Amino acid sequence: MLTQEDNTLLTRTGPGTAMGALFRRFWQPVALSRELPEPDGPPMRLKILGEDLRAFRSTDGTVGLVSPRCPHRGADLFYGRNERNGIRCVYHGWKFGTDGRCQELPTMDSGPAREKAEQNVRLNAYPTREANGFIWSYLGPPGQVPPFPELEFTTVPPSHTYVSKKLQQCNWAQACEGGLDTAHFSFLHMALDDGEDATAKLLTKVSSNTDTVRWMRNDGAPRFTILDHAAGLILGAARRGDPNENYWRISQFLMPNHGLTPNAFPGENYHGQCWVPIDDVSCWIYNYTWNPDRPLSNAERDRFANGSGIHAEVDAHYIPIRRRENEYLLDRNKQKYETYTGIDGVSEQDACIQDSQGLIADRTTEHLGPTDMGIIRFRRLILDSAKALAAGDPPRALNHPAAYKVRGGGAVAPATQSLPEVLQARFGT
Ligand code: FES
Ligand SMILES: [Fe+2]
Structure with missing residues (x-):
């Protein structure tokens, strides 16, 4: 829960606002x-x-x-x-x-x-x-252009990447929170219990490991560990896996508006998103997929272009085909028998539920719990950063472009391992 004052600070990014001033200090995607x-x-x-x-x-x-x-x-x-x-x-x-x-x-x-x-x-x-x-x-004060952030997808050959954008019809912050809130996969993107096949099909679009379906379905209360680093936060969520194991989903928040997804196992494609405010009630989501080890195939590119995972199905103006005005083409029959949402597409399921929180979510009446710890830390970091900048202290991430070269991903680890141990085993850091 936030005070009205902090909710206003978090969500307003127009000229003259403290959050807008913070965003303007960082390089931002402005077009494809x-x-x-x-x-x-x-x-x-x-x-x-x-x-x-x-x-x-x-x-x-x-x-x-x-x-x-x-x-x-x-x-x-x-x-x-x-x-x-x-x-x-x-x-x-x-x-x-x-x-x-x-x-x-x-x-x-x-x-x-x-x-x-x-x-x-x-x-x-x-x-x-x-x-x-x-x-x-860079839309900030002249003469203070920061070094370009070394996000990994910008450092690999163009053949290893695919990028897209889509309109999101709500405030940037609740969409960003949706990306960092990895607990929601157990419901929002899940098929019903009797729909194992449908679930497996859904998951093959974002992960090759269909065991993850079972683990996410069986444990809707992942335990979060959050670690600070120079460019943002590491958000680790541990679910019970097979006996004596945890299934970890590890995402990254990178200042001020990037999120790296938690699904990739070694060798798979990595994904990230950047929520760029248009105004206070809409934002562009810039999506990037990369594979550090190999070029993406034409089949993968076709799949992303037609909507898969974070990449939505959009029209020529990057407006999602399934969107607020048409209620995301929700199919109540499908909702009754197949999936929790009845909406096709991971990206569209996210958009629906984030838009549904209102054009600007009211955070003064929430009831946050343990699985919201990542959201709480994100808010604290970004609000503190905006307040510090307004007091004359620029965010430290500006001086750490190499700290952006990180990955999010999944890991199966002994239940006794802590997040730092899992990070070492999975990413070598
Ligand atoms: S040249 Fe006259 S309005 Fe632009
Ligand atoms: Fe999601």
């Missing part, structure tokens, strides 16, 4: 590279942290991320012409580079006045970079 597929192609609209922006890929391939309106008389640069190293407002022809500087001012005769205007008139522009399928930007 494939949304701007070619130099001098169409510009795109986007909104992040309550701020409207326009993006365009320039002639040399770099991406400009700029304020949306032409400083002359406010025309929208979405309608601009992306031409030879800049975007031209088509109202009167002013032209701007990816750095926001004014390159051409055809409405003014050459002379001192025009030179002065060319010096002073500019778009607000944020630095961008690309890494394995995402366009990232």
